[in-house]
Amino acid sequence: MVKGKKEEAGKGFIDPLIAKVFCLHGVFAGLGLMVLAVLHH
Secondary structure (H helix, E strand, C coil): CHHHHHHHHHHHHHHHHHHHHHHHHHHHHHHHHHHHHHHHC
16 A cells, blocks of 8 residues: 555656656757747848
8 A cells, every 4th residue: 555655646746856857858859940040141
């Protein structure tokens, strides 16, 4: 019972972390594309 709770807590911590990383990656990718677009114009 306790082991299941611990794994659930771990998953609950990792999921938001992954979401945050993907969000940041998307922001940097978007900025990179904007910079490339500006440089090519």
